[in-house]
Amino acid sequence: MDYVLKTNAITKKYKDFKALDGLTMNVPKGSIYGFVGRNGAGKTTLIRTVCGLQLPTDGTFELYGVKNTDSAISDTRKRMGAVVETPSIYPYLTARKNLEIQHKIMGVPSMNDIDALLELVGLKDTGKKKAKDFSLGMRQRLGIAVALCGNPDFLVLDEPINGLDPQGIIEIRELILKLNREKNITILISSHILDELSKIATHYGFINNGQLVREMSAEELENECRKCVRMKVTDTAVLARTLDSMSVDYKIIDKETADVYASPNITRLAFKLWEEKCEIFSVSEHDESLESFFISLVGGGSNE
């Protein structure tokens, strides 16, 4: 698998506090990588480090195979765009002027793609309105447009839907999906709103206390979070045998508990178990959401 970003035991210390503690993660090419963690877990620190805003205390990272210590990293960074927390825009300029300035910063002589960019983010009709008069959602979209200048193939978005209304959230979500599907842009996105993230992410990285707790694909997560019937019985060995005979998918949790991933004929199952002298204590629907999966990974409480 090709990776756009690979970090290798990256550490960032602020005096005695370790914001990143040997974090190793891999962002596959073409993915939408959801970066999940509590406040203060180290998400933004990692994004700032990758963007070159902060220097790692220890460890390295590779962007398109180029190490951060390599002098070629400056050129490689031209392939990425980023919106870190708040959009980086000039408030006293119009949307078009902001994009013109970013083109100049990047040394892109042609301004031909500005109209297409404004249309892509839905800001084509803002005319002479200055960015300071934009709504939060419009500013966020302008920030993404600025990050898209120079046609990057890796986009880093840090909390892009924070503070947006439902309409704004939908717009940003659709924009992210469009960029990923139509332009094949790899996207690293951090968000607190896990439900939203679960609608777009193809891969996940769960971070806690500066360490990557788990990295998995959306399919793997779906398997872990899928709906099931949780059964408590006297002997799960008997239950397993019975479910096997009925060709039903299941997972044994402990001696008495098992998750059954289908809707078996309960009467038939109960009858078969009774024949094997296995008693059913309880049957309940069990549904692990991304939130509960995340909590089970990192525990409760806050890092703040």
Next chain:
Amino acid sequence: MSKLIKVNISLMKYRFDIKCCMVMGVVLGVIYPVLGKLNDNLAWFDMFEMGIMMIMLLSAVGGLFISRDYTNNTIRNKLTVGHKRNDIYLANQITDILIFCLPVIIYIITSVICNLCFIGTKTLDISAFTKNVTVYLFAHIATSAITTFVAMTVKSNAGGVLTLILMYPTMIFSVLTQEFGESKWLEIVNDIIPLSQLAVLMMPDKNPAIHIFYSVLITIVFILGGMAIFRRADLK
């Protein structure tokens, strides 16, 4: 770096405060000789009296121009796309020199034209005047280096006005030195501080070479120091 300088120059065109400074250069360049003429008290070196006022205003404008890059977070756009930190610092330094020197040059040209019209060249010592103008410009460049250093290391709006605030104690020191200063070290400190250099320019400068040397030294020290700090700085 040239790309960044071009960007900064483009941004200067959109900034109202910078435009005001340019206009101020012309207005002061006309008003001061006119008032002197009306009071029948106009000399060539009087034009340097405006130096202290202009440098204070310009340090606030120059500092804010740079610190806005932090408050708007637009400095990220430069770093994220791979510009080197040294290039960003030097581009901002060059822009700040332009912000300081362009209004001053406009002021000098306007003042010279007015003085030529009102008092002619009879009383003008061209050599002394040229030396004063050179000291004047180098003092502005040195102050721009201090302003850039403060704005790039404080990394907030406070960095934009800190240089201006620091000028008040410097100014008080300069006045006190002139009143009570007999000691050698006070004279040296006074020669080093750009604001104190400007204060003596209403007369032909007795030590232009020393003043220029100190201004160049301040410029180099602050640029190198600022670049070293900025290279390792954590940005948000």
